[in-house]
Amino acid sequence: MSKFKIIILLGIFVFVSFRYSTDARHIIGGINTKILASYVDMKMRIQDKIDEHLSQQEEIQRLRAENQTLQKSAVLSIAFASKLNDILKEHNIAGYHPSVTMVESIGYTNLNDYGKVWLKFNEFNQSKIYGLLQQGYAAGIVVSNDGHPQGLLLSDPKSIFAVYVGNQKMQGIAQGNRKEVLVKYISQWLQPQVGDEVITSGLDGIFFEGIKVGVVTEVIEEESSKTVVVKPYTTPHVPSYMHVIMQN
Incomplete structure (x- = not known):
């Protein structure tokens, strides 16, 4: 009107x-x-x-x-x-x-555990361990659980893979502790710094080298090595689509 x-x-x-x-x-x-x-x-x-x-x-x-x-x-x-x-x-x-394939996370394995998810992964081979990506960043690994593909996200203690820290490519092992992502076993004489970027090293055959994981937020002095706390670039949400690295 x-x-x-x-x-x-x-x-x-x-x-x-x-x-x-x-x-x-x-x-x-x-x-x-x-x-x-x-x-x-x-x-x-x-x-x-x-x-x-x-x-x-x-x-x-x-x-x-x-x-x-x-x-x-x-x-x-x-x-x-x-x-x-x-x-x-x-x-x-x-x-x-190297090749990458898309998978779908269909739910948490346990309602009170946000570190494990079930995946719809048609090309899954239970004898292998795969690198898991979301938005181009490392999100965890894929393993077999009673023959079914299970994603272990970065926060899970069994999500373990090799990484480099900083421009000097200091070697370490990334592992979750349910609350944080840590990089352990960095040689005592090396000097990781807050702000260093963490990337996959590819030395374990799970990921290829260069996939970004996160940024160092804290350096912890251990008795025989150093550990750094990492803030991941991505926090996976379920349900969602992710990518899996298929070995060469």
Whole structure:
């Protein structure tokens, strides 16, 4: 309803209010109130639709930009892999062809344990241990539990894999303690620092080298080695989709 029509109706209401009885004014006022309520309701619905449309446009634009970045990364990765395999051939070393597959976490193994999840993993081989990723970061490992694929997230004490700490690539072993992620067995003479980045080393065959794990937040002096506390880059949420590293 246009603003012009609303103004006319309000004029009629004022005129009747002065010329006619209280009952008449009451009836006309009730009609006018309903009209105004309908107008406000319609206006709000239209505004909600506009806001929803704008939100969808922003999301589409964000996803398009993200897709372009991923396409660029994919092209560069293919080029890098091709060059790497050429170098390996020159030195009579077998080509390197790592692969990643998507899996789905379908629920926690136990309701009071947020470190273990069941996975839907069609290519699972119970004789192997796999590296688990979420959003491109290390999220834990995959093992067999009675023949079924089980994800042990970073916080789980049995989630153990080899890592490097800092630019000097100080070797250590990442392991959860239910509350934190630790990197243990760093040589006593090395100097890890708060802020050092932790990445996978690939020395254990679970992950390949270079996958980011987190950042050092504390250094603990042990009797014969050093341990660092790590803040992970990702905290897996269940249910969700993750990726698993398939060995070369």
